[in-house]
Amino acid sequence: MSDPQLPSLEGRVALVTGASGLLGGGIARSFARAGAAVVVHCNQRVERAQVVAEEITKAGGEAVVVSADLSEEQECRRLVEEAFRWRGRLDSLVNNAGIQPVQGLEGMTADDWRGLYDANVTSAFSCTQAAAEVMAGQERPGGSVTHIASIEGHQPAVGHAHYSASKAALIMFARAAAVEYGARGVRVNSVSPGLVGHPTLASDWPEGVERWGRAAPLRRLGRPEDIGSACVFLASDAASWITGTDLVVDGGVSARSTW
Secondary structure, eight states, rough: OOOSSSSTTTTOOOEETTTEEEEEHHHHHHHHHHTOEEEEEEEEEEHHHHHHHHHHHTTTEEEEEEEEEEHHHHHHHHHHHHHHOOOOOOEEEEOOOOOOOOOOTTTOOOOOOHHHHHHIIIIHEEEEHHHHHHHHHHHSSSEEEEEEEOGGGSSTTOOOOOHHHHHHHHHHHHHHHHHHHHHTTTEEEEEEEOOOOOTTTHHHHHHHHHHHHHTTTTTSBBOHHHHHHHHHHHSSSGGGOOOOOEEESSSTTTOOOOO
């Protein structure tokens, strides 16, 4: 099911965490359209993950669903090991799984902070560590890891102090991991999406969508495939000399003056 508009990932295996959600599912589909066999990770939403995998296979691709609780380090390692055993190699990991609650700093507890940080950062740390070991030691060594960060990792939003801090941590973690894993052939980058639309966003948050439309030079919300295409690029040979960078995919919003 190779898409000529995407760099080819034929013969490669990709693991996408949190692929039962809208964004993760879009990333998984993009990898499949580029020709990769895709491991569709989920935690509890197995049925949604199965829908993504079935869509991929019906279109002529290869996909398998693996569930794991990424709050547990051993579960992260098991996920990576199962992904590797499926086709005998692992070429790409996209750390997409995470949460985005809205909560003001006043009244936020240390447990609230730690819970979000573990979901968004510690899970990515554990999966990256496990994947890098596998990628560096496989028959054709090397691979690509991409963290899904956010433009909020560069500029915070009200009610998102813990979320913004976690995304900034992912951006820096990608840079640090790139420095340490580069000699082993493993590239590590991050992608920072802007506002990605979903079917009820305009009705749930009309003023926010309207503000975004005015602010974005490209005058539209993001789509899951926009983020998926960026991840495919970073995983491909076209990005073979790119590591330790953050790719902002936001329709140009970050280019606008903030004063």
